Amino acid sequence: MKATRGGGRVASRIEDYGLLGDLHTAALVGADGSIDWLCLPRFDSPACFAALLGDDGHGCWRLGPAAGGRCTRRRYRGDTLILETEWETPEGTVRVTDAMPPRDGEADLVRVVEGLSGRVPMRTVMRLRFGYGRVEPWIRCHDGHLSAIAGPDAAWLDADVPLSVEDAAARADFTVAAGERVAFTLVHQRSHEDRPLPPDPLEALEHTEAFWTDWMGALRYEGEWGEAVRRSLVTLKALTYHPTGGIAAAATTSLPEDLGGVRNWDYRFCWLRDAAFVLQALLGTGFISEADAWRQWLLRAAAGDPAELQIMYGLDGRHWLPELELDWLPGYEGSAPVRIGNAATGQFQLDVWGETLDALHLARDADLEADQNAWDLQKALLHFLEDHWDEPDDSLWEVRGEQRHFVHSKVMAWAGFDRAVRAVEDYGLDGPVRRLRELRDRVHAQVCERGFDPERGTFTQFYGSNGLDAALLLIPQVGFLPWDDPRVVGTVEAVQRELARDGFLLRYDPDADGGVDGLPGDEGVFLACTFWLVEGLHGIGREREAHDLFERLLGVRNDLGLLSEELDAATGRHLGNTPQAYSHVGLVNAARHLSGAHRAAEPRAIAPQDPSHEED
Numbered sequence: 001m002k003a004t005r006g007g008g009r010v011a012s013r014i015e016d017y018g019l020l021g022d023l024h025t026a027a028l029v030g031a032d033g034s035i036d037w038l039c040l041p042r043f044d045s046p047a048c049f050a051a052l053l054g055d056d057g058h059g060c061w062r063l064g065p066a067a068g069g070r071c072t073r074r075r076y077r078g079d080t081l082i083l084e085t086e087w088e089t090p091e092g093t094v095r096v097t098d099a100m101p102p103r104d105g106e107a108d109l110v111r112v113v114e115g116l117s118g119r120v121p122m123r124t125v126m127r128l129r130f131g132y133g134r135v136e137p138w139i140r141c142h143d144g145h146l147s148a149i150a151g152p153d154a155a156w157l158d159a160d161v162p163l164s165v166e167d168a169a170a171r172a173d174f175t176v177a178a179g180e181r182v183a184f185t186l187v188h189q190r191s192h193e194d195r196p197l198p199p200d201p202l203e204a205l206e207h208t209e210a211f212w213t214d215w216m217g218a219l220r221y222e223g224e225w226g227e228a229v230r231r232s233l234v235t236l237k238a239l240t241y242h243p244t245g246g247i248a249a250a251a252t253t254s255l256p257e258d259l260g261g262v263r264n265w266d267y268r269f270c271w272l273r274d275a276a277f278v279l280q281a282l283l284g285t286g287f288i289s290e291a292d293a294w295r296q297w298l299l300r301a302a303a304g305d306p307a308e309l310q311i312m313y314g315l316d317g318r319h320w321l322p323e324l325e326l327d328w329l330p331g332y333e334g335s336a337p338v339r340i341g342n343a344a345t346g347q348f349q350l351d352v353w354g355e356t357l358d359a360l361h362l363a364r365d366a367d368l369e370a371d372q373n374a375w376d377l378q379k380a381l382l383h384f385l386e387d388h389w390d391e392p393d394d395s396l397w398e399v400r401g402e403q404r405h406f407v408h409s410k411v412m413a414w415a416g417f418d419r420a421v422r423a424v425e426d427y428g429l430d431g432p433v434r435r436l437r438e439l440r441d442r443v444h445a446q447v448c449e450r451g452f453d454p455e456r457g458t459f460t461q462f463y464g465s466n467g468l469d470a471a472l473l474l475i476p477q478v479g480f481l482p483w484d485d486p487r488v489v490g491t492v493e494a495v496q497r498e499l500a501r502d503g504f505l506l507r508y509d510p511d512a513d514g515g516v517d518g519l520p521g522d523e524g525v526f527l528a529c530t531f532w533l534v535e536g537l538h539g540i541g542r543e544r545e546a547h548d549l550f551e552r553l554l555g556v557r558n559d560l561g562l563l564s565e566e567l568d569a570a571t572g573r574h575l576g577n578t579p580q581a582y583s584h585v586g587l588v589n590a591a592r593h594l595s596g597a598h599r600a601a602e603p604r605a606i607a608p609q610d611p612s613h614e615e616d
């Protein structure tokens, strides 16, 4: 298979991309005005613009000054996902406004060019390539519009200027003068359906603006860094799949954790863990309806035998996500293979039971209407946890090496039992509370005995490990031990000492214990973990340091406030899939923590139980 399709231009830096989305899918727009990533009709559908993982020839849509080049500035319009990109050129200034209107039918992408001063020569070139850049559609020009059809996909491009077709790409050269507008709309539909009516571009922008402004009206956050928090919340909302309530971990696949390496994964699915974290952030800032939708999604996805619970599902709750390699895509900056699907689906990650139980408890605490099905599911999960908490697992980092008794996994098993005890005690739900308390205490005692290294004064990555794990920073957050416990203080300090690189944090040391993750190559610092360190430092009283680290993290967001999964701290380049929910959750929660804006009712803020206290 040919590695490139001869398009020439390769993808931009990861941090150069802005996000558009319609709560079904997302597009990435470069600072040069090129949309290099778009999967239609859903986040996890095949991409029709895949230049991100190859070159122009794998599909992209550039719209900008004919002379090319990076924009002068860009921003989102208020708290929306409407992106305004401006170029100052020798001939004048021009703005391109991009949006994907929240959908009630087919997918639309709207791009409006507006002359701000002078007369700017503009160019657009759209290469639609369905099937992740592999399938060249049949493109035809009609009266004032163009259609591109291949297999199950059809797309129609409408423009206010004449379009031509050359090299299987739609093109237009035109000039825009101050005060003039030129609009383009792309509509996607299944190819056996009739052509849908194109949206009115200006009405579509108004509708998009009204949607996001209205959504943000539910915000309850009065802490510091309001703008950064709101942008992260919009990003998290944009990763939700509206029809089912599923939440994607990120909008992309195979952006590398190690440039040029093999650590390239598909994140366009719903991890129970990531979704539970997203719900913490949304519920903690006033957004309730997403939690309700996710709870319904979970009940459908996990229906059946709790022993079969998977750590992730498709956006519609599908179970089967086979991992495949796309050999016709060379990968981002040569980082191959490009993968779709994710083999981690079949892993045993014990923490997921705890996170799911915690999220359902949090929803109940947030006054979400009681749901007997949710409690029945919780009881089934507890039953499984009771039989399996003592087994080794693959951990939240989804290591592909040997299974171990990871300390964070056990702590989350403890959290699962703990939330169940609370559900019975605080909400009067039926359950074997004495047994649950007993289990909770057994896990606690085991972790403290086997997961703590008294010589180093820290909890360890797994029982008997020489390595550490940034996830240990969550121990006080879930209420396993209080912040002022010397074991917590020792762990925060040890994690910072041993896992910090250039002022940020690795999630673990891939070389400790002879290579725990079973993968070749290195990776960047992990942004969510660095946000956890902010909370850790703050929790043990090192407020100034926590504050400084948080500011440093804000400084690595891109110009639009977006974060990918990881960072090359030495060069400042973003790494891994983008934008990533984990990282944005980290930002929101750390801001709430530093501002004292996290709610006392949340489990993470509840003082831990004294294990010696027992009653029925």
Ligand SMILES: OC[C@H]1O[C@H](O[C@H]2O[C@H](CO)[C@@H](O)[C@H](O)[C@H]2O)[C@H](O)[C@@H](O)[C@@H]1O
Pocket: 249, 257, 263, 265, 266, 267, 271, 273, 274, 342, 343, 344, 396, 397, 398, 399, 400, 582
């Ligand atoms: O790097 C190894 C693993 O990377 C992915 O998992 C990571 O992303 C998940 C989604 O955000 C997150 O839940 C998990 O904690 C992270 O380790 C990938 O999906 C795995 O297949 C891969 O082994």
